Amino acid sequence: MPDKKTRVKKETSSEKKAARKLVMDLHIHTLYSIDSESELHEIIDTAKEREIDVLGITDHNTVEGALHMKRIAPDGITVLLGQEVKTTEGEIIVYGLEETLPKKKELLETCRMAKERGGFIIIPHPFDRMRSGIGNRMLDILNYIDAVEVFNAHNRLGHFNNKARAFAEKHGLPMVAGSDSHSYEEIGFTTNTVVAEPEEKSILNAIKSGNSVMVAKKSGFKYNIKLGIIKLKKKRQLRKLKKLRASASC
Ligand SMILES: [Zn+2]
Numbered sequence: 001m002p003d004k005k006t007r008v009k010k011e012t013s014s015e016k017k018a019a020r021k022l023v024m025d026l027h028i029h030t031l032y033s034i035d036s037e038s039e040l041h042e043i044i045d046t047a048k049e050r051e052i053d054v055l056g057i058t059d060h061n062t063v064e065g066a067l068h069m070k071r072i073a074p075d076g077i078t079v080l081l082g083q084e085v086k087t088t089e090g091e092i093i094v095y096g097l098e099e100t101l102p103k104k105k106e107l108l109e110t111c112r113m114a115k116e117r118g119g120f121i122i123i124p125h126p127f128d129r130m131r132s133g134i135g136n137r138m139l140d141i142l143n144y145i146d147a148v149e150v151f152n153a154h155n156r157l158g159h160f161n162n163k164a165r166a167f168a169e170k171h172g173l174p175m176v177a178g179s180d181s182h183s184y185e186e187i188g189f190t191t192n193t194v195v196a197e198p199e200e201k202s203i204l205n206a207i208k209s210g211n212s213v214m215v216a217k218k219s220g221f222k223y224n225i226k227l228g229i230i231k232l233k234k235k236r237q238l239r240k241l242k243k244l245r246a247s248a249s250c
Pocket residue numbers: 027029058084124180
């Protein structure tokens with residue numbers, strides 16, 4: 001029989017876990033990505049300000065940013081561990097894993113690997129060919145797809161998003177929207193709401209059952225430009241670092 005103290009603790013934690021309406025930003029890049037400079041605390045502060053309950057951290061080819069965010073996120077913010085993995089056919093987002101999947105493997109192989117480890121797969125900006133969308137290759141991995149990003153706030157041409165939505169509707173796949181935030185100022189432009197417990201499994205189940213509602217708003221063109229500048233800047237920094245390391249090892 002648990003003592004009073006334990007009971008109170010248990011009651012409080014189950015209270016915390018009660019299902020409620022959650023506002024989620026499912027596609028966020030941090031400074032762990034090659035094309036973002038967003039500090040984790042800036043993302044948290046913006047999320048608090050804009051009343052975002054769930055942060056899906058999806059850095060390019062690494063889960064490190066998401067793990068770091070999970071360690072420091074304050075009470076009231078649930079972090080989904082994600083990574084946007086580059087395959088030879090384009091990008092996929094994998095949630096629910098604590099390990100980073102290898103990049104540049106074949107699409108099917110990556111999906112198999114992700115599923116074997118218990119991952120949840122969302123296809124980001126599938127028909128945006130300029131941004132590594134996998135397009136109709138989705139047909140090869142239909143059974144592995146848990147949801148399709150049918151609205152990406154960075155897609156400048158509505159056509160890309162429309163095609164993604166038509167594909168998801170045709171194949172009966174759950175739909176989500178992604179802010180694809182590379183700057184913390186973009187957090188919450190595009191959100192999804194679900195009624196779920198504020199924890200990973202419950203949230204992913206709710207998305208899978210098609211119960212999320214999108215609130216889609218395009219981010220301004222200035223963020224596309226900013227993204228390009230950050231990419232160049234960080235690539236330059238990396239090249240410098242490489243040279244420095246090479247000269248240090250001489
Ligand atoms: Zn992205």
